[in-house]
Amino acid sequence: LAAKKTIGDGVLIAVDWGTSRLRAWLVDSAGEAIADADSGDGIGRIEGGHEAVFERAVAAWPRLPAIMAGMIGSRQGWREAPYVPCPATAADIAGGVIRFTTERGRPVAIVPGIAIRSGDGDVMRGEETQVAGLIASAPGFAGTVILPGTHSKWVRVEMGAIADFQTYMTGELFELLSQKSFLRHSVADAGGDLSTSPDFALAVRRTAVEGLPFLAGLFPVRARQLLADVKPADNLPYLSGLVIGGEIAAARATGRFDAGDDIRIVGARSLARAYKQALEVAGFDAETLAGDRLVLAGLTDLARSIRFLPEKTG
Amino acid sequence: LAAKKTIGDGVLIAVDWGTSRLRAWLVDSAGEAIADADSGDGIGRIEGGHEAVFERAVAAWPRLPAIMAGMIGSRQGWREAPYVPCPATAADIAGGVIRFTTERGRPVAIVPGIAIRSGDGDVMRGEETQVAGLIASAPGFAGTVILPGTHSKWVRVEMGAIADFQTYMTGELFELLSQKSFLRHSVADAGGDLSTSPDFALAVRRTAVEGLPFLAGLFPVRARQLLADVKPADNLPYLSGLVIGGEIAAARATGRFDAGDDIRIVGARSLARAYKQALEVAGFDAETLAGDRLVLAGLTDLARSIRFLPEKTG
Numbered sequence: 001l002a003a004k005k006t007i008g009d010g011v012l013i014a015v016d017w018g019t020s021r022l023r024a025w026l027v028d029s030a031g032e033a034i035a036d037a038d039s040g041d042g043i044g045r046i047e048g049g050h051e052a053v054f055e056r057a058v059a060a061w062p063r064l065p066a067i068m069a070g071m072i073g074s075r076q077g078w079r080e081a082p083y084v085p086c087p088a089t090a091a092d093i094a095g096g097v098i099r100f101t102t103e104r105g106r107p108v109a110i111v112p113g114i115a116i117r118s119g120d121g122d123v124m125r126g127e128e129t130q131v132a133g134l135i136a137s138a139p140g141f142a143g144t145v146i147l148p149g150t151h152s153k154w155v156r157v158e159m160g161a162i163a164d165f166q167t168y169m170t171g172e173l174f175e176l177l178s179q180k181s182f183l184r185h186s187v188a189d190a191g192g193d194l195s196t197s198p199d200f201a202l203a204v205r206r207t208a209v210e211g212l213p214f215l216a217g218l219f220p221v222r223a224r225q226l227l228a229d230v231k232p233a234d235n236l237p238y239l240s241g242l243v244i245g246g247e248i249a250a251a252r253a254t255g256r257f258d259a260g261d262d263i264r265i266v267g268a269r270s271l272a273r274a275y276k277q278a279l280e281v282a283g284f285d286a287e288t289l290a291g292d293r294l295v296l297a298g299l300t301d302l303a304r305s306i307r308f309l310p311e312k313t314g
Numbered sequence: 315l316a317a318k319k320t321i322g323d324g325v326l327i328a329v330d331w332g333t334s335r336l337r338a339w340l341v342d343s344a345g346e347a348i349a350d351a352d353s354g355d356g357i358g359r360i361e362g363g364h365e366a367v368f369e370r371a372v373a374a375w376p377r378l379p380a381i382m383a384g385m386i387g388s389r390q391g392w393r394e395a396p397y398v399p400c401p402a403t404a405a406d407i408a409g410g411v412i413r414f415t416t417e418r419g420r421p422v423a424i425v426p427g428i429a430i431r432s433g434d435g436d437v438m439r440g441e442e443t444q445v446a447g448l449i450a451s452a453p454g455f456a457g458t459v460i461l462p463g464t465h466s467k468w469v470r471v472e473m474g475a476i477a478d479f480q481t482y483m484t485g486e487l488f489e490l491l492s493q494k495s496f497l498r499h500s501v502a503d504a505g506g507d508l509s510t511s512p513d514f515a516l517a518v519r520r521t522a523v524e525g526l527p528f529l530a531g532l533f534p535v536r537a538r539q540l541l542a543d544v545k546p547a548d549n550l551p552y553l554s555g556l557v558i559g560g561e562i563a564a565a566r567a568t569g570r571f572d573a574g575d576d577i578r579i580v581g582a583r584s585l586a587r588a589y590k591q592a593l594e595v596a597g598f599d600a601e602t603l604a605g606d607r608l609v610l611a612g613l614t615d616l617a618r619s620i621r622f623l624p625e626k627t628g
Contacts, residue, residue, distance in 0.1 A: 116537075172496065176490045176495060177490075181486055181487075213527075214564075218483045218487075219436065227435035250529040
């Protein structure tokens, strides 16, 4: 076993700075995390002052160059890193990284998002770094990467590039429907994992297997409780199954994936598990990957491209 | 021309008492309205005291029997009129009317809603009276009746009966998406009729003709504004077209209507026109009917059945 790394071994700070959270890792020259920091100072929760907020978050570490991904690079962030066009390889993303030196003299690099400009278009910001991490750790991978969340992304990876992607407002829709719509009277959160409920699987089967249109499935959530005596605690997983099953059906109908695809789900454990479970009901196998680890892998890979980290040896 | 009717000619008060509004008509023995009253004292806006609220609303009229439809007959209303099972003729609905005499001695009849108890089930309360009015005024009608609104109803009428129906949360979903979701930053209400916008027709075409799944169409509302420079004032009709087009596509996919069906749209003028316009884009002709007139026709028809009004002569 190697000797335990100390803060002095750090050469880079890797940062995932989104709307609601700031996460940072102190990284050594091999791209391994030595220490990490986490705060609720997401860019949607602070009023500017990004430099001071960041310095406070990493005050315990040496003043090293920092590479950042996420909404920090949006127009509402610290500095805007304009979208790179899709398809995009990791090199394309690295080519769009913006760099500047802070008032305190720290070099900072911000990773750009990716935009599709044909048709209605689509955008991602933050997820491209997770996918870059996946591509870096599995260079031969080709298939579909699902990044569930408030706004789920379905990403096609081909020949080491993000070839195409599509966004679904699934998490947000679930929040609105379960908390703000009149269905809120028919659902209740009893705690625990929604996706293990038979009602979750039932709703996924109806939408993703039997073809029940999502919009036709909503009012029945109320009717189930009113007429079929379904308990609100069983109706919440049903509603979750409707939105996730509806998303799977829509992604399939629009050609985002098909039988035989290699599917990876990248995200927090319980959400990734729910999608894996839903895909199984729909007849698809998928592998789950931890989002945290991939964002770090993506940040260090991009840092190497822009010489914030030395080339990988061996 | 007949002599102008006076309040003294009234024999019945017909009432549409929903969640947000109370409307009443003073009706003569032919079922014609002599006077009307309107208040914001919907059952969702008052705390009980239904008798006092009602007496205040019709204080200018003689103390006549009153027949009421709408949420006033729900568990949260004045007295519960339990759901009549579907399929239901006007006679079945009349058979479920509950009657009582108020503390001040006024006879009151409350019209029941209709419930489907197979499958997940579905319910309506208030719309059955409009459909009864349509059946009474067009006894040979067979086809689909669409009653758009917060919760749109698609009703199959066959052989003078409500044969089947299905509810869509279209109006509520549009409110949530345009006002509470992150899409609110990408839409703006410039006033005027949304359904005359080319963006409304475009969204209807995509969902109801080209098969774009509703869920796949949501995030592009944001992308259109961000990347394609679509103005928020053009994006609101687009979002409206997505929810209405999505509803039409779902109703069709679930067998609620098909080519060749006789389609009637019952509702307030601008909403009925939007649905007529959307159906035209989807390739269907529909006739619009005023909801107010049909609810009155339904109430007087049911009042005749329960002898609150004399039989129609001639």
